Amino acid sequence: MRVTQPFLIALLLLSSSTGSKSQEWREIGRMPVPVAGGVALALNDRIVILGGYSDSTASALDLIQIYDPLQGSWQRPGRLENPRYAFVADLYKGGVIVCGGGTDTREASGSNALELWSGSDAAPAPSIDDNPMINRLYATGGVFGENLYLFGGSREPANWVRSAGYILVYNIEENTLSTRQDSLFTDQIPYQQMSVFDMGICYLFGGVHFGISKTVYVYDTARDRFSRIEPPLRQARAAGAAVKTAPGQYMLLGGYNETRDALASTEIYEIANSEVRNRLSPAMNRARKELMAAFFQGSIYVFGGRDQTGEIVPSVECLEWTDGQLTPVRENDPQPSDFVLDPAYPNPFNSRTTIAFTLSRRAQVVVEIVNLAGQVIRTLLHGERPPGRHSCVWDANSAPSGLYLVRLTAGHFQVQNKMMLIK
Numbered sequence: 001m002r003v004t005q006p007f008l009i010a011l012l013l014l015s016s017s018t019g020s021k022s023q024e025w026r027e028i029g030r031m032p033v034p035v036a037g038g039v040a041l042a043l044n045d046r047i048v049i050l051g052g053y054s055d056s057t058a059s060a061l062d063l064i065q066i067y068d069p070l071q072g073s074w075q076r077p078g079r080l081e082n083p084r085y086a087f088v089a090d091l092y093k094g095g096v097i098v099c100g101g102g103t104d105t106r107e108a109s110g111s112n113a114l115e116l117w118s119g120s121d122a123a124p125a126p127s128i129d130d131n132p133m134i135n136r137l138y139a140t141g142g143v144f145g146e147n148l149y150l151f152g153g154s155r156e157p158a159n160w161v162r163s164a165g166y167i168l169v170y171n172i173e174e175n176t177l178s179t180r181q182d183s184l185f186t187d188q189i190p191y192q193q194m195s196v197f198d199m200g201i202c203y204l205f206g207g208v209h210f211g212i213s214k215t216v217y218v219y220d221t222a223r224d225r226f227s228r229i230e231p232p233l234r235q236a237r238a239a240g241a242a243v244k245t246a247p248g249q250y251m252l253l254g255g256y257n258e259t260r261d262a263l264a265s266t267e268i269y270e271i272a273n274s275e276v277r278n279r280l281s282p283a284m285n286r287a288r289k290e291l292m293a294a295f296f297q298g299s300i301y302v303f304g305g306r307d308q309t310g311e312i313v314p315s316v317e318c319l320e321w322t323d324g325q326l327t328p329v330r331e332n333d334p335q336p337s338d339f340v341l342d343p344a345y346p347n348p349f350n351s352r353t354t355i356a357f358t359l360s361r362r363a364q365v366v367v368e369i370v371n372l373a374g375q376v377i378r379t380l381l382h383g384e385r386p387p388g389r390h391s392c393v394w395d396a397n398s399a400p401s402g403l404y405l406v407r408l409t410a411g412h413f414q415v416q417n418k419m420m421l422i423k
Contacts, residue, residue, distance in 0.1 A: 025284050025302075025317045032074050033063055034314035036306045039089040040241075040292035041096060043119055045070070047294045049303055050098060050117075051084035055312050060085035060103045064117070067303075067316070069296055081115050086290070088150060090142040090197075095119040097148060097172065100136040114148075114170070129175055134168060138191040138239075140207075144200050144221050146173050151204055151219070152190040166190070167219065167226070180224050185209075194242035196250045199346050205233060205242055205252055205269065212236040212257040216269065220422075223350045227422065234267050234278055241293035243300060245321055247345055248272060251281060251295075253302060254288040261308045262287035268323075272343050275418075281323075286313050295321075339363070341408040341415045348420035349396070355380065355406050356391040366409040367392055370416070372402070396421050 035052025037060075042048075049065040060083035066075040080098060087101025095118045113135035114128050132155070139153025150168040165179035166189055193207030204217040214232035219225070233252065240255025240263065249270040254263050264287040269278045284302060291305030291313075302317045342356040355367060365385045369378040377399065380392040394406070401423045407416040 023282050025319045027315050028318045029316045030314045034312045035304050036290040036312050037085040038292050040294040042294045042296045050089055053085040086138045088139055088141045092143050102137045134170055140193045140195040142197045144197055147171055192238040194240050196242045196244050206237045208238045212238050220350045239289045241291050243293050243295040253293050254291045256289040262289045284317055288313055339410045344419045348422045350422055351397050352395050354391055354393050357408050358389045359387050362386050363410040368407045370405040370407050
């Protein structure tokens with residue numbers, strides 16, 4: 001039997017397509033009480049959905065709904081002290097801290113701006129502060145250390161002018177409030193942004209600022225440094241959701257823009273070594289804005305939100321994410337070898353970054369920091385190391401901003417990665 005070239009090509013295509021499984025969103029059920037504008041958080045072995053706006057009651061809810069992804073079941077363990085919509089919430093010391101929001105789309109609620117839910121009690125979450133400055137609608141943010149960081153939003157959405165600063169920092173233990181970078185936006189304050197915290201760095205995506213934005217900002221909590229990074233998002237979006245899928249990798253989901261009232265699209269924004277990249281990822285089955293999303297045990301779960309007509313979407317979707325490991329971007333990508341140099345993390349960084357490498361056998365190792373002129377400015381490690389994984393830290397406080405190389409020499413093997421220092 002003679003095999004023609006077109007037949008061979010078709011056979012190869014068929015075998016390659018059947019050898020890999022495409023990633024697709026699956027609808028896995030419905031919310032007991034569908035809502036929009038709530039917050040979803042992965043807490044222990046459950047996903048907690050707090051508050052949100054319900055069409056059936058035409059108001060915000062104080063409801064706490066808990067979804068068990070392993071069993072596909074729902075619980076209602078308790079209530080918030082206040083109904084909340086378009087608010088900020090994050091994990092804190094085994095529980096959840098909740099801040100701001102409103103009972104509708106027009107104005108932030110007038111009392112009990114901050115409350116803490118233990119994560120298990122059926123009793124309402126107790127209020128711990130009612131400072132009006134932190135009581136914002138359509139803000140974003142989260143917790144790092146003892147501080148709650150709030151970005152944008154306003155008490156009066158009809159007038160998005162600068163009122164109390166773009167960045168607010170609330171120390172939870174001391175009940176103190178401060179503003180940071182107060183002169184960032186002297187006109188309209190951004191709102192409906194999406195944010196992710198990663199190792200003390202907050203990434204802020206899109207939102208509304210004189211139109212729907214593609215802009216990406218980064219805020220370093222340790223340095224109190226706020227800057228814009230490139231490239232922008234592939235698609236302008238506001239009131240979507242952002243989840244961290246791996247260190248340095250973030251997925252943006254849904255939202256709306258000036259051409260579509262609700263988006264089904266998603267995209268990945270990732271930072272590896274000195275490169276920042278973005279790319280499309282699988283679109284959801286349903287277009288959603290003001291949706292709630294959480295990353296749990298290798299999968300992304302999406303709840304509720306509003307569709308193109310403004311109706312609340314009751315369905316829950318799930319995507320098994322198999323792209324969680326970033327591909328290292330190396331100056332010299334080695335062939336299979338006994339030595340592997342991981343990307344520095346975090347990267348870009350502002351003062352300290354960790355450099356990790358793996359040895360499959362004992363070797364003499366040198367880890368050096370090299371500037372673009374080829375000069376070794378710091379030797380982090382020099383000596384024999386056993387097989388296994390090792391790491392060292394570069395404290396770059398005395399180095400100027402710029403692009404550097406970390407160079408690993410192990411025996412006759414050498415590889416180097418890029419790093420970006422931003423001050």
